Amino acid sequence: MDTPFSTLIRTASHEQHTEAETSTFMSDLLGGGLGVDAYARYTEQLWFVYAALEDGIDRLADDPVAGPFIQRELLRLPELERDLTHLLGPDWRAKASALPATEAYAARVAECARTWSAGYVAHHYTRYLGDLSGGQIIRDKAERMWGFARKGDGVRFYVFEEVGNPAAFKRGYRELLDAIAVDELEKQRVVAECKAAFALNTGVFRALGEEFSAAA
Numbered sequence: 114m115d116t117p118f119s120t121l122i123r124t125a126s127h128e129q130h131t132e133a134e135t136s137t138f139m140s141d142l143l144g145g146g147l148g149v150d151a152y153a154r155y156t157e158q159l160w161f162v163y164a165a166l167e168d169g170i171d172r173l174a175d176d177p178v179a180g181p182f183i184q185r186e187l188l189r190l191p192e193l194e195r196d197l198t199h200l201l202g203p204d205w206r207a208k209a210s211a212l213p214a215t216e217a218y219a220a221r222v223a224e225c226a227r228t229w230s231a232g233y234v235a236h237h238y239t240r241y242l243g244d245l246s247g248g249q250i251i252r253d254k255a256e257r258m259w260g261f262a263r264k265g266d267g268v269r270f271y272v273f274e275e276v277g278n279p280a281a282f283k284r285g286y287r288e289l290l291d292a293i294a295v296d297e298l299e300k301q302r303v304v305a306e307c308k309a310a311f312a313l314n315t316g317v318f319r320a321l322g323e324e325f326s327a328a329a
């Protein structure tokens with residue numbers, strides 16, 4: 114039997130997942146070596162990426178390939194905006210800026226959203242399934258380290274209020290991946306785009322790591 118697409122995409126990105134998870138910036142951030150300013154800067158970068166991810170969803174909702182993946186309970190922009198108001202103040206928009214690596218990431222997401230819906234799915238998977246998984250570990254550490262209220266302002270990005278059972282949601286999401294309406298060749302291209310998405314994330318971590326380094 115053919116390998117289910119959800120397994121294929123997960124296996125293909127496994128190595129890069131480890132790389133992202135163990136990147137210097139993430140290790141320093143979650144290991145307690147960086148201040149809340151680094152966390153705020155990272156959250157800022159996420160805002161630019163999610164703006165690109167969530168901008169074209171009304172159009173993508175009707176797309177035969179990406180449409181099934183567009184689920185309102187996943188949307189993160191309002192949560193990011195509340196977190197940024199908390200982290201940077203009400204004038205956060207004037208303070209927030211995208212690093213060049215973030216600009217490159219957001220530009221690629223926007224391009225896929227506009228021109229290649231199957232490629233968009235690769236970015237959708239990489240972000241939202243990650244946020245529903247490892248995101249919970251990040252939230253827990255951030256709450257303890259910087260004293261955010263549990264599931265409150267500052268970490269709302271990681272709180273999916275409308276996803277009652279994340280494990281069940283992820284199972285459903287994998288079923289959508291397995292049923293994606295593209296042929297085998299296109300599936301290979303989606304896997305390649307997923308790897309590109311991980312590389313773009315790693316690029317942002319690298320840039321953040323250059324801006325912030327843990328006290329020796």
Ligand code: HEM
Pocket residue numbers: 119122123130133134135139143238239240242243244246247248250251311314
């Ligand atoms: C410190 C950082 C991270 C931690 C601790 C972490 C941890 C995890 C964990 C525990 C899972 C669940 C694996 C499972 O269901 O068996 C997971 C899944 C996932 N993570 Fe991460 N992760 C991190 C960073 C990232 C990043 C930066 C990305 C990409 C942007 C990412 C993307 C994903 C994806 C797409 C999945 C779902 C895999 C699948 O089931 O298909 N993660 N992560």
